[in-house]
Amino acid sequence: MKYFYKTLVLLLLTSLSTVAQKSITLDEIWTGAFRTQGMDELNALTTKNQYTVLNYNANTRSMQIDLFDYATLGKISTLIDTKDFPVLRGIDSYSFNAKEDKILIANNSEQIFRHSFTADYFIYDLSLKTLTKIGENKIQEPTFSPDGFKVAYAFQNNLFVYDVQSKAHTQITTDGKKNAIINGITDWVYEEEFAFVRAFDWNKSSDKLGFIRFDESEVPEFSMDVYAGGLYPSQAVFKYPKAGEKNATVSLHLFDLKTSKTQKVDLSNYNDFYIARLQWTNDANVLSAQVLNRHQNNLDLLFIDGANASKKVVLNETDKAYVDVTDNLTFLKDNSFIWTSEKDGYNHIYHYTKEGKLKKQVTNGNWEVTAYYGYDEKSKKIFYQSVENGSINRDVYSIGIDGKGKKRLTSLTGTNNATFSPNFEYFINSYSSASKAPIYTLNTSKKGEVVKEIVSNTALENKLSQYDLPSKEFTVIKTEKGIELNTWVIKPKNFDVDKKYPVLMYQYSGPGSQEVANKWNSYNDYWFMMLAQQGYVVVCVDGRGTGFKGATFKKCTYKELGKYEVEDQIDAAKVLGTYSYVDKDRVGIFGWSFGGFMASNCLFQGADVFKTAIAVAPVTSWRYYDSVYTERYMQTPQENASGYDNNSPINHVNKLKGNFLLVHGTADDNVHVQNSMEMIEALIQANKQFDWAIYPDKNHGIYGGKTRLQLYTKMTNFLLEKL
Numbered sequence: 001m002k003y004f005y006k007t008l009v010l011l012l013l014t015s016l017s018t019v020a021q022k023s024i025t026l027d028e029i030w031t032g033a034f035r036t037q038g039m040d041e042l043n044a045l046t047t048k049n050q051y052t053v054l055n056y057n058a059n060t061r062s063m064q065i066d067l068f069d070y071a072t073l074g075k076i077s078t079l080i081d082t083k084d085f086p087v088l089r090g091i092d093s094y095s096f097n098a099k100e101d102k103i104l105i106a107n108n109s110e111q112i113f114r115h116s117f118t119a120d121y122f123i124y125d126l127s128l129k130t131l132t133k134i135g136e137n138k139i140q141e142p143t144f145s146p147d148g149f150k151v152a153y154a155f156q157n158n159l160f161v162y163d164v165q166s167k168a169h170t171q172i173t174t175d176g177k178k179n180a181i182i183n184g185i186t187d188w189v190y191e192e193e194f195a196f197v198r199a200f201d202w203n204k205s206s207d208k209l210g211f212i213r214f215d216e217s218e219v220p221e222f223s224m225d226v227y228a229g230g231l232y233p234s235q236a237v238f239k240y241p242k243a244g245e246k247n248a249t250v251s252l253h254l255f256d257l258k259t260s261k262t263q264k265v266d267l268s269n270y271n272d273f274y275i276a277r278l279q280w281t282n283d284a285n286v287l288s289a290q291v292l293n294r295h296q297n298n299l300d301l302l303f304i305d306g307a308n309a310s311k312k313v314v315l316n317e318t319d320k321a322y323v324d325v326t327d328n329l330t331f332l333k334d335n336s337f338i339w340t341s342e343k344d345g346y347n348h349i350y351h352y353t354k355e356g357k358l359k360k361q362v363t364n365g366n367w368e369v370t371a372y373y374g375y376d377e378k379s380k381k382i383f384y385q386s387v388e389n390g391s392i393n394r395d396v397y398s399i400g401i402d403g404k405g406k407k408r409l410t411s412l413t414g415t416n417n418a419t420f421s422p423n424f425e426y427f428i429n430s431y432s433s434a435s436k437a438p439i440y441t442l443n444t445s446k447k448g449e450v451v452k453e454i455v456s457n458t459a460l461e462n463k464l465s466q467y468d469l470p471s472k473e474f475t476v477i478k479t480e481k482g483i484e485l486n487t488w489v490i491k492p493k494n495f496d497v498d499k500k501y502p503v504l505m506y507q508y509s510g511p512g513s514q515e516v517a518n519k520w521n522s523y524n525d526y527w528f529m530m531l532a533q534q535g536y537v538v539v540c541v542d543g544r545g546t547g548f549k550g551a552t553f554k555k556c557t558y559k560e561l562g563k564y565e566v567e568d569q570i571d572a573a574k575v576l577g578t579y580s581y582v583d584k585d586r587v588g589i590f591g592w593s594f595g596g597f598m599a600s601n602c603l604f605q606g607a608d609v610f611k612t613a614i615a616v617a618p619v620t621s622w623r624y625y626d627s628v629y630t631e632r633y634m635q636t637p638q639e640n641a642s643g644y645d646n647n648s649p650i651n652h653v654n655k656l657k658g659n660f661l662l663v664h665g666t667a668d669d670n671v672h673v674q675n676s677m678e679m680i681e682a683l684i685q686a687n688k689q690f691d692w693a694i695y696p697d698k699n700h701g702i703y704g705g706k707t708r709l710q711l712y713t714k715m716t717n718f719l720l721e722k723l
Helices: 002-020 026-030 188-193 458-465 523-533 551-555 564-577 594-605 627-634 641-646 674-685 707-722
Strands: 050-057 062-069 075-081 093-096 102-111 117-125 130-133 140-144 150-155 158-163 169-171 181-183 200-202 208-215 221-226 234-239 249-256 261-264 273-280 286-293 298-305 311-318 337-341 348-352 358-361 369-376 381-386 395-400 415-420 426-432 439-444 450-455 472-478 484-490 501-506 537-541 582-592 612-616 659-665 691-695
Touching (some): 026 707, 075 102, 102 140, 117 140, 140 200, 188 627, 200 273, 208 286, 381 415, 426 450, 484 564, 501 523, 523 537, 582 594, 594 612
Parallel strands (some): 501 582
Antiparallel strands (some): 117 130, 181 208, 249 261, 286 298, 337 348, 348 358, 369 381, 426 439, 439 450, 484 537
16 A cells, blocks of 8 residues: 555656646747737726726627726726627727717728728717718728817828718818828838827817828839739839938928818928927917937927917927937926926936926936826826836836825836826736736725736646746846846756756847846747757847936947947857856857847857857848938938948858858838848858748738748757757
């Protein structure tokens, strides 16, 4: 009997050990086996202390917009269920009018570029329970007027207004033409680099529209072959201003719905400029616009009089490198405004009068404000997110608009992000860390106390416990130059300090970016853990130029993209090579986009440090990239030729000694496949052997169907063979 129990215990231990050592597979990663639960399309209402969430019912195969109470978290009702409206085949996104008695619903969306898309749009009347489609065509960026009676939208590069009651469409502009004139919608480079698509806005009294017009007639065209299985390829042709080339000519216009007349704002005192943002103030006759010079080191906040289109500069910001555009401009009831800026060396919150006179720098310190949530008129408090608790962490805070009474409202170290109730009594906090899957809780805004848990990912954590995954350790690497760099390390679970391990370094390194952050796993993280299960140490280092450590650290790469960033990765690899458990002859590096630019440069310029590199969708010369992004950090090629050429990997191919895998998609509208084709030719003429893979009709993300699985299988096999 004793022998029986000993045998049973051994069998159980063996069984548990087998379960604990379950290995991650690429198939699991890319079929969503480790997907987290969340709150899709979480939308805080403004007229009631309520919020909505978009849900899916697997039994009925329908989608619902459900309404919840902030105070109790109880479900109040289902506002709309697609099963009741056969014409509505799903809900892609939705928004409310100001009174929140109507919902604008997008369906059947068709992607254009990264942010832009067309879709069928419907208006759902909550009181009448009626669903009305806005016209017969797919349109762009429909937006309710503040009074809810009209919807402005774009169609085929022109602006229209739809009357909700009469269902009549009024055309505002008539000169829109593909690859020539765009009204109210941004061009490719604005969308990609200024990150907005809707270039029009309603005033508060719903009788005026401000909009930007883009004349891209003289912008050079870029074309991409599209194969799509046809007998003959077709071509996608679009305007793409590369560094130093002609940009679209932009102009600012005001349309008066009462008179049906359009006025042009006189911006003739600016030359070769950008209108990076436009937004009506709380004064129905005053439109604001953020105007940048081409170098992006001078920004004017303009107030434009809607009656006569006259303008005045209310605020000016300059920088020896570049000024970042703010999305946090908020007008208060007295038309004073909140503004965020890094003019003191760190990104902070400022309060200005409506005339542009500084009232108070609300936050200050050697840390960055990373999100502005809003201002509560009743308590006179501002709510925001910052990295005061360490640059890899995010916490939610409140502070008086007078800069007093700052309070940390989140207690768990990691990444916290808030969605506040309209009366600022509560917020829904989404929290995660490198070791804790996302959890959503209801918190009080006064002290940050947790009232109730809403969503957790305990089931995912239990599932992952079967894999006995390695942890992500955070540390700081100090290079020989004395520079301290945030770092994370993933070691094999059965790590043996007496063994020598190959190292794969991962980075992105783009200006203001961050990869070393205390938050839950990305898809790449699971791949890195899979590699750790196969005996690799994976390391990520955020070098100079990355964000959230102040302007000096971020902007030191100005005019020299790829110089200090590459130095830091090479120097960090050298430090790693001194660790007893690192095989310094087996260090590789992997990156995508800017990270691909970096991986290439590191392998070529650090040929005695790196054995292997994988570069996906890399920029190989900044001469090939767009004007807005590149010139912000580099000025133009005409002004800074050496900065462009000295740090471009395409000019260092002759130094290649190790193993190189180059990957690109042919339909990459962002970093054109031209970058890799020119690199390939340079490598060929340098008589260098390398591996490469081209993905037909795939964009910058290289995905769709089995694409990611095939790509990551290729990259895994390459590392197993070459590192």
